[in-house]
């Protein structure tokens with residue numbers, strides 16, 4: 001059962017995550033203009049040297065800049081989480097996302113590709129064609145990550161504006177676990193359960209969804225004086241509690257082989 005924690009941008013936080021036993025340490029490139037960041041490069045090198053996996057999200061789609069960033073950071077995993085409007089290959093946004101993954105896989109065969117599969121909030125699993133999207137991206141992906149799409153805030157029947165426009169993630173809310181479970185059942189690649197996961201609900205998430213791994217960002221971030229999560233700042237106590245909860249759940253189930261998406265050897269993704 002892999003544990004992935006996002007928004008680690010510094011060597012100090014990377015070291016803390018390694019000490020806590022995190023398996024996948026995720027970082028974010030927030031813009032194509034400022035993709036080159038030496039401290040982040042050092043953080044990713046620290047993860048590599050410790051034998052853990054680094055995962056890198058580009059919050060942009062420029063294939064040349066993404067290629068330069070992979071050459072510069074050498075992440076183990078490149079993670080795409082752009083929001084896709086449909087599962088129609090004729091849709092230019094969908095076609096461009098598929099082509100981007102195709103090009104990156106061809107050019108960097110040693111870098112695993114993670115694709116976020118957007119799922120509606122709990123009870124709104126019908127908001128998006130999540131399973132059809134997964135089917136489309138499966139041949140070009142080594143990992144899937146379920147993530148939550150905010151729905152219906154404005155009384156509409158589809159997705160709302162997301163915390164980062166054009167991308168899926170950092171909502172702090174759980175997705176429809178029924179759809180996530182069905183994705184785990186159907187998927188030929190390992191699935192990481194994400195979206196609103198923290199120490200309080202990770203046991204239930206593992207039990208109900210049976211993923212190959214779990215991910216957390218918002219609910220393991222530090223909070224400000226008003227209790228609002230601070231982007232790019234982790235709370236080590238929350239991460240430690242999450243790691244303990246996952247390890248306990250796995251131990252109670254009899255060890256790694258008896259829980260989650262056991263058909264995968266997730267030590268090494270299927271590239």
Ligand SMILES: O=C(O)c1ccccc1NCC(=O)[C@H](O)[C@H](O)COP(=O)(O)O
Pocket residue numbers: 005006007028057059081147164167168169170171172173194195196197215216217218219
């Ligand atoms: O961290 C970001 O800046 C980010 C922005 C837009 C999409 C994804 C982003 N990153 C993190 C992840 O992919 C998450 O770990 C994920 O969204 C988890 O959800 P949550 O725990 O609810 O924050």
